[in-house]
Amino acid sequence: MSISDNLTEDLKSAMKAHDKNALNVIRSIKTALTNEKIQLGHDLSDDEELTVISREVKQCKESIAEFKEGGRDDLVAEQEEQLKVLNKYAPKQMSKDEIDKLVEETIKEVNASAMSDFGKVMGAIMPKVKGKADGSVVNQSVKAHLG
Known part of the structure; x- marks a missing residue:
């Protein structure tokens, strides 16, 4: 349905x-x-x-x-x-742990190593989490992993 x-x-x-x-x-x-x-x-x-x-x-x-x-x-x-x-109608949101895991995988995937790669990581990860995670939470997680 x-x-x-x-x-x-x-x-x-x-x-x-x-x-x-x-x-x-x-x-x-x-x-x-x-x-x-x-x-x-x-x-x-x-x-x-x-x-x-x-x-x-x-x-x-x-x-x-x-x-x-x-x-x-x-x-x-x-x-x-x-x-x-x-x-009730929104998609199930990803947990913080799931987001962190996906961020780590994406960082490896795009070979990011420094904060200068932030845009590259965000560009790659946002389509994967579209509707399933708040962009600001993803943003914070990427910053924490790159920083």
Whole structure:
């Protein structure tokens, strides 16, 4: 079952359960997927759908950080509830250990030895972790291994 099919089924369930939070999040995801489909001009592949969902998760996490910084606990709680629903559709995230292992393999693969090779390593590793790891975590791990 594709992500779009899951969203449609979950939308129906949320309507029946009168779950406004889930309803809003699912509608938001469906809108983002539709917008991406229109922008690209073709039906989305599973990878493209996951990219859109990962983008939505990232935006939600950034909002949480900004609201915490602004002292808006009410909005933080609201965004965290939305993040729970989003995470249901997001790809499973890699653990820190898995990222570190992949960074080590990539460094060997591209023969990197110094911080000057940072761009080369990041360019090689990001397609491998697309949607499965936060870019800032990968960035920190590469810096730690090269530094």
